[in-house]
Amino acid sequence: MSYEPIDDVIKSWASKHSLSLYTEYKDSEVRSVDVVDRSGKKFQIWIDKPNDGIVGVHAWDYKKRRKDWESAVADLGETLEQAIAQVNEWQDGGL
């Protein structure tokens, strides 16, 4: 299991949305971005390593709201767009 097959998709998505991609956390390899809205509220989107062609994508508001997706490697770009759309919806709903 490695991020190698999906790294290009993740990097391109992060770049498209001007998000900083973090690749390490507490000695572990991760793929994670933080989205900070104008009020300073933070949201995290992170991506699991592919497992049997399936990739887990997760988003949460660091509190209670959370949503998870499972995506085929080929559909990861679309799933990441859904994740950012979900975070944007949470941002709008919280204003």
Added chain:
Amino acid sequence: MFRTLSATFSIWLILCGVLLGSGVPVSKESLENACLHPHGGFRTGDLSAPKSIRNASHAAGSLSPESFEGVSAAMVWTEGSDNYDADGNRTLVLGWGYDWDVRNHLVGAKTEGDDTESWPGPFGEVLKAYGPIASGNPWRYGTKYFDEETQLSDFGFRYFDAPKTPLGLPAPRGVASEGGVIRSFTQQTDQTYYRVFSGNQQGAWLTARPPGSSAFAREALALPAENTASLIQKVVVPAGTRLQRSRALPAFGRRGGGEQFRLLEEIPAQNFGTGVPLR
């Protein structure tokens, strides 16, 4: 509202005129030499000036508002361009005019002699810029140097990306992992710590006590899925090692809150014990 506050100081300078009008003999060479900004890195000759304007970029003038109140102030140098006629006589001097807010932050810049204007917003983003040399003035938000090449502002600590950093918050360096009272200290005697892991045999994140279960460790230490905390090992931290104590912040869907220690320097590989299963 910000613009309202900004109107206190509206200063127009003819940059070369400051020098020329002072009675100090000024040669073109000395003006060009003056292009060197005291902090270095000042670039001349990259203005998108009209072709009618000769390449006579120069630096001149203290533009800090305090300097006009007799208060010592940091020098703020900027570029300007002179217009020369066919005989080499100076016919027009282009200089930058500045608007400052009450905190002496630059909130606007204009040139005299053409329609160039550049107005940064309260967080450094350019709200409005037009004219032939709108990007020629590198001193922008908060009178900080703006690097056209990287599109970042130099705040003296590290470059700051205003549009990507809302409300001027410091640019994040990574997923935040340490909260609570964060305390750095030096280990006074050799001490045994614990580390949960499932991959790498060595790492920097430790606990003072062994977690009761794998599930508890994952939740309390907010571990990502990569670390299933299926193993636990003893780690002997030698005296003299620097560590940082904190509480785990929420991350990766886990609530955190557990006490954690981070090695701030490497310790010998043999200090990491054999991993045993953690249920």
